[in-house]
Amino acid sequence: MSYFLPGLWHLAAAISFAVAFGLWQGSNPLHFLSSPAFTLALVVCSSAFFWVPDRWAKKGALKFLHYPLPDWDVLLLGPASHRNWLTHSALLPLLLFGALWNWPTLAKPVFFQAALGTCVGVGSHLFWDCVGSKRHSIVVVPYWWTLREAASRVYLLAGALLSLFIGGALCGGMDAQTPDAVAPNSWDALVTFARHAAKGL
Numbered sequence: 001m002s003y004f005l006p007g008l009w010h011l012a013a014a015i016s017f018a019v020a021f022g023l024w025q026g027s028n029p030l031h032f033l034s035s036p037a038f039t040l041a042l043v044v045c046s047s048a049f050f051w052v053p054d055r056w057a058k059k060g061a062l063k064f065l066h067y068p069l070p071d072w073d074v075l076l077l078g079p080a081s082h083r084n085w086l087t088h089s090a091l092l093p094l095l096l097f098g099a100l101w102n103w104p105t106l107a108k109p110v111f112f113q114a115a116l117g118t119c120v121g122v123g124s125h126l127f128w129d130c131v132g133s134k135r136h137s138i139v140v141v142p143y144w145w146t147l148r149e150a151a152s153r154v155y156l157l158a159g160a161l162l163s164l165f166i167g168g169a170l171c172g173g174m175d176a177q178t179p180d181a182v183a184p185n186s187w188d189a190l191v192t193f194a195r196h197a198a199k200g201l
């Protein structure tokens with residue numbers, strides 16, 4: 001089956017969330033979408049480059065551009081692992097948020113934009129997997145342990161909300177550009193970051 005239509009829906013969902021974030025944080029629908037780092041991360045994590053014809057996209061490393069990041073479970077673990085519980089969760093947004101928390105010096109505009117694009121991209125992908133597909137089955141261990149339909153739907157929705165929530169927190173955390181003012185990793189830096197992160201929500 002061609003991935004074109006599902007890819008288009010995933011992209012539409014991602015752009016909708018990106019526009020909502022832009023209006024919310026900057027009163028401008030293109031506030032974030034005008035950033036190449038944000039938009040690239042958004043596309044890679046939500047729909048990938050689904051418009052590339054199948055005959056090219058199925059070859060070698062190009063497959064990784066054709067599959068959205070959460071669906072790399074198919075490429076890395078095999079089709080039986082599709083909708084793997086880790087790739088279809090807020091794990092990556094959490095790791096990026098943790099990295100910014102731990103190393104405040106990472107809070108450069110490009111890293112921030114890419115991290116935010118990842119949060120919105122993963123969040124919108126999980127959201128559309130939840131509401132847009134008929135079959136729901138989160139795979140914990142292939143052939144042995146999969147979540148049932150309703151539980152899978154709740155799991156995807158929870159992951160989507162957490163990813164978008166972390167994106168909101170990042171919007172606030174970006175204002176806390178104080179790594180030079182306070183020693184990195186000191187409690188002061190963490191408290192400042194947390195205070196600003198909370199403001200983004």
Ligand SMILES: [Zn+2]
Nearest residue numbers: 070071125129
């Ligand atoms: Zn997926």
